[in-house]
Amino acid sequence: MWAEDITFIIDKLEELNQSEGILYNKLDMDKIGVIGHSFGGAASGQACLVEKRCKAGVNLDGLQIGDMIRRPLEKPFMFIHHDNKAAVNKTPNILFFNQSKSTAYMLLIKGTSHFNFSDLSLPLYSKILKPPQGFLGSIDGYRCLKIQNDYVRAFFDKHLCNKEVDLLNRPSKDYPEVDIETTTRRFAISR
Numbered sequence: 588m589w590a591e592d593i594t595f596i597i598d599k600l601e602e603l604n605q606s607e608g609i610l611y612n613k614l615d616m617d618k619i620g621v622i623g624h625s626f627g628g629a630a631s632g633q634a635c636l637v638e639k640r641c642k643a644g645v646n647l648d649g650l651q652i653g654d655m656i657r658r659p660l661e662k663p664f665m666f667i668h669h670d671n672k673a674a675v676n677k678t679p680n681i682l683f684f685n686q687s688k689s690t691a692y693m694l695l696i697k698g699t700s701h702f703n704f705s706d707l708s709l710p711l712y713s714k715i716l717k718p719p720q721g722f723l724g725s726i727d728g729y730r731c732l733k734i735q736n737d738y739v740r741a742f743f744d745k746h747l748c749n750k751e752v753d754l755l756n757r758p759s760k761d762y763p764e765v766d767i768e769t770t771t772r773r774f775a776i777s778r
Contacts, residue, residue, distance in 0.1 A: 601614075621645070644664050645739055
């Protein structure tokens, strides 16, 4: 159902792009990427499988569910996971990553928990909302946001805009908290 919501939004964007108005002919409908957190991340993966207009996607710390269990990815995709120190498998989407038929990325950001990929990671929100102990990892909220923004931007720049980006080619000295593995280049990733 959530993947169908993504298709609905793409349909509406297409309508706005073709209708007289402020967005008329302004949207590049050949460069659509999707991103989501948690269940939204799983919906992004599903949308990349079933929606032809979707060209690339990112799953921010969601356990992938849906048709990907039976069908491998055929579009560029990035999985980003939190640092679940207690888990036997810190990267639960590794099966989908390994069976991908396109370029895929598996990232683990050290010092994070599941909610570091939400607004709760930002100090103002966590101060106001007071999440329970353990909801957030030890990483600074602004640092976590910068890491996410830079890697997601690099991913979409490369796979939607055909830009050459170095950040995705190897582990970064600027981001030692990030373990990265790609289906095109295998690096050591701590699990």
